[in-house]
Amino acid sequence: MGSATVIREIRKPEPIPNYVVGERSSETTVVIPSGATGDQIAQILFDAGVVKSARAFFAAATANPQSQGIQPGTYMINTKIPGSEAVLQLLDRDRRSLVLLIKEGERTYEIGESLTQLKFKPREIEVFLNQRVDLPGFGAQRAEGFLFPATYNLTPNENLSQIGRKLLSKFETVVTELDFQAKAQNLGLSPYQALIIASITQSEGFNENDFRKIARVIFNRLEIGMPLQMDSTVLYALKERRIAVTNKDIGIASAYNTYNRKGLPPTPISNPGKAALEATLNPASGSWLYFVTVEPGVTRFTASYKEFLTFKREFQRNLKAGKFGGDS
Incomplete structure (x- = not known):
């Protein structure tokens, strides 16, 4: 009986589409929702133009045990970066925004309660909320009424004075628009x-x-x-x-x-x-x-x-x- 030679095709795994170091571009805002899986985060980053493929991030996250520490939140991240760098940027606390949500009709002391949740100390919150607001045309007044309702993305390094300026700037923008x-x-x-x-x-x-x-x-x-x-x-x-x-x-x-x-x-x-x-x-x-x-x-x-x-x-x-x- 004759013999037959079986030739098997050996396929190399396809390379994972990935940006290289040096291709990074401008920053973009990325929101990682609470409970997001690794696959979901990878897709979010791909859709935002951060990574070249969802697989690039997922592979890098799998290879880096610290990726388990990625927290939900709003991040400022460079676009067009390798998956490994995307992992590192999501682990960088300075890139993660804290969110202060002020709802229409909230009272100042209720905003103080929200600031407490952001780990500010009660005494510094009290001082902040009791400061006089002095805007042109309004005179020096209590803060009530001037802390404009909106969603504010904050960085971990922002202090209450910086946050206050952000809130008042939003108020001034709106009242100017309305004349x-x-x-x-x-x-x-x-x-x-x-x-x-x-x-x-x-x-x-x-x-x-x-x-x-x-x-x-x-x-x-x-x-x-x-x-x-x-x-x-x-x-x-x-x-x-x-x-x-x-x-x-x-x-x-x-x-x-x-x-x-x-x-x-x-x-x-x-x-x-x-x-x-x-x-x-x-x-x-x-x-x-x-x-x-x-x-x-x-x-x-x-x-x-x-x-x-x-x-x-x-x-x-x-x-x-x-x-x-x-x-x-």
């Missing part, structure tokens, strides 16, 4: 008074679509010398967040109690976002003096006290029925 100071003066208000109204509008509104009407109610009450009677100002004084106030609440002795004091409270009661600032400058036309959020997303406005009482009863029914969740 806030000039438009406030056209309404017969100082810029700071307009900021106070915006903070109340923000705190009272469940829906941005209602902001202009809420601002109009505030203006209408101020024009006729009627107390604002805003629950949000009383709750600010109490440092509480609830849907409604009680008779006991509205009897407190506080400059922020707009039930028994006429005019505006002495300072903003929250840090308003752009929509509330804009609504204050452009209040809706109407004769409303009252409004009630009868259920989440539904706010009714009226100039009639009798109708207002009807709305209040509707609110009480819905509150009792649990439509506002666990809040009371």
Whole structure:
């Protein structure tokens, strides 16, 4: 029987597409979500143009035991780098941003709680939040109202003074875009008074679509010398967040109690976002003096006290029925 020769093709593994040292380009922002796997991180970096292939990062991460220490977060990383360098940059704490999220309507002390989570010391946070803000046109004021709501990416080396400048810079950018100071003066208000109204509008509104009407109610009450009677100002004084106030609440002795004091409270009661600032400058036309959020997303406005009482009863029914969740 004759013999046969079997020739097997020996295939070399295909090289992994990878950038070489020296090809690095500009930096880009990369977000690594919590719980991301190695495969997912590799794909994120490839999609962002950081590595030439997902395999380049995955192979480098597998070869480097320290890659297990890569943390979720926002990073500034060079594009067009080898997979091994991508691993090293993700392990570099100086490239990882910390995130400070300020929501529309947050109060200054609540922002302080967020800063505590970022490992700043309570005493330095207290000093930071109690510093006077002195912006042109607004005068030297408390920080409340000026810490603009946004998502801020911070580096581990940033101190509170640098963070404060970042927040105020954002505020100045937005009020400049809105021509806030000039438009406030056209309404017969100082810029700071307009900021106070915006903070109340923000705190009272469940829906941005209602902001202009809420601002109009505030203006209408101020024009006729009627107390604002805003629950949000009383709750600010109490440092509480609830849907409604009680008779006991509205009897407190506080400059922020707009039930028994006429005019505006002495300072903003929250840090308003752009929509509330804009609504204050452009209040809706109407004769409303009252409004009630009868259920989440539904706010009714009226100039009639009798109708207002009807709305209040509707609110009480819905509150009792649990439509506002666990809040009371």
